[in-house]
Amino acid sequence: MFVKINVASFLVALFVVLVEGSNVIESIVEDHEHSIGTQWAVLVAGSSDWYNYRHQADICHAYQLLKKGGLKDEHIIVFMYDDIAYNSENPRPGVIINKPHGPDVYKGVPKDYTGKNCNAQNFYGVILGNKSALTGGSGKVVNSGPNDYIFIYYADHGGPGVIEMPVEPPIYGKDLNEVLKKKHGSRTYKKMVFYLEACDSGSMFEGLLDKGLNIYVTTASKSDENSFATYCAPKDYEDTCLGDLFSVSWLENSDLQDRRVETLKKQFRRIRKRVLNNGTEGSHMMEYGDLHIHNDALSKYMGSNSPQHTSSSTNNYPSNSRHVNQRDVQLLYLISKFQNAPEGSIRKSEAYRKLSEVISEREHVDKSVKHIGQILFGVKNGPEVLNIVRPAGQPLVDDWDCLKSFVKIFESYCGSLTSYGKKHVRGFANMCNAGIQRDQMDAAAKQTCSS
Incomplete structure (x- = not known):
């Protein structure tokens, strides 16, 4: 009798799936997507001028990565001064690349907050979803809900406790963390990941980012350490650098690895040796906040992808790529101009x-x-x-x-x-x-x- 009941139950379940299978499957998928929520991204290049080419190149590359990963334009918000692609010094007008001989990463990038609208007040307003605080731009904000995932990536110059914007004032560590606390208090996200590229970037969160906010942060450097530009002075771009070492490391890793399998923790461990660069012309990556989040797959924040390969190698970059202290890239630019x-x-x-x-x-x-x-x-x-x-x-x-x-x-x-x-x-x-x-x-x- 016991066997017959189980067989009968199985046949009834099978009949339901055969008759209403598509509806059942669609319902499961819809429930799963609803539980995950929306994926949001805020991308910020905090500089202007040709010699700072790399910051906008990093941000544009990040946009392409997220877009291919399935994030929608209405959920990707971009801050960039937008003075590089059509700069008179650009050897390829209308094109931005993030590595030597690399693809164009500028095409299709949303121009949400450019020029004077690329400022701290708009950045805070976007994170908080506060349209009334905006002073221009597209008006897009992180209008997130309690089940949503937020990814923030910021590439810039920095100093102890401060990162720049193309338009004054700069962003101080205390102010940034107060904004993050306020965002948490609004209960409008499930988890947040923040990647920061800047000199002394660890100082923006050291002793400031509270636990329990469901925020995980990775910085390019310690609180008292420079970060480095890379892909510097290649052919046709002898006066600038095409990327930042930490930035291109995580971006290229995310392009190459299966983001459904690669976790934030795996990425951190996989790229930190490259970013450190044997202790010369490199920096120590740092982690802050709720570290348990680093067990999440990259796909939760960056979308999924069709990886080019899944090699564990961390050396998928030109061995002769030149690294330069971020604070000295302007000198590289000016010396090149003088010599040429x-x-x-x-x-x-x-x-x-x-x-x-x-x-x-x-x-x-x-x-x-x-x-x-x-x-x-x-x-x-x-x-x-x-x-x-x-x-x-x-x-x-x-x-x-x-x-x-x-x-x-x-x-x-x-x-x-x-x-x-x-x-x-x-x-x-x-x-x-x-x-x-x-x-x-x-x-x-x-x-x-x-x-």
Whole structure:
């Protein structure tokens, strides 16, 4: 009797599947998709100008990867100044590549927030789904729900506790993490993954990103370390770099591996040796937030793909690719311009003038910050105090308003920090941590730069 009942039950179930099979299967698929929710992506290139080619190239490559993975344009939001593809210096007008002899990654990329609309206020508004906060652009925001997955990728210059935007003001670590907390409080996502490419990128989350927000972060470098550009000075692009080392590493890995199988953790482990580059001209990738999320497949955030191969090799890139400290790429650009200009030409003299000007600006920033430190802490102790790196787990600074005000005071007397000078933000943070008051900073900066 026991066997007969099971056989009967099986025949009834089989009949239902045969008669209504397509409806049952479609219902299962619909329920599965509903449980997963929508996949959202925010892609940000935080720079402008030809010598920063790589940041927009990275972002455009990321768009192509996500698009092929099945994400819809209405769910991919792109920030880029958009001054590279049709730049007068582009040897291939209308085309952007992310590696030597690579495919065009610019075609079809949504231009959601470009030019002056590529700014911090719009970035925050997009993440929070707050259209009323926008000051221009396409109006697209992350209008996500509680079952949705969000992927944010940001490629830029940075400094301790700060990353740039093409339009001021920059983004500070405290502000970014407050936005992420607010997004979590709205209960409008299930999980979020954030990849950050920038110098000192770990400092944007070190001691700031709370556990329990269902956010996982990977950064290109530690909190006190440069990140590196790569594919620098190839043929026809001798004056710039086509990508960033961390960025092209995760992008090329995502292109090559089966994203349904490759997890965030596997990707991290697979590419970190390439990003470190044997400790020379490379950086240490870092992880922050809810690390259990790194067990998720890449496909949850980047869509699935038809992998080109599934080799475990991490060396699927030109062995002779040149890496350059991100802060020195502008010098690569200017030196190339000077060397390639005809002797005695106006181009030669103009290139020399601009190179000399930038070198002078860098020296001015370095000397000015050093002198302020000596005024505040003494000639002997100044450099030591300015370069203190707090222990792991502690944020860069306790009073972020103090830090912001010190940066503004410096710039009001001594001029822009520039992308290069952002490395000195740690010095200003240490002044705040040491209890220096605003009037003391004001007096020191005025004494240093108002002569």
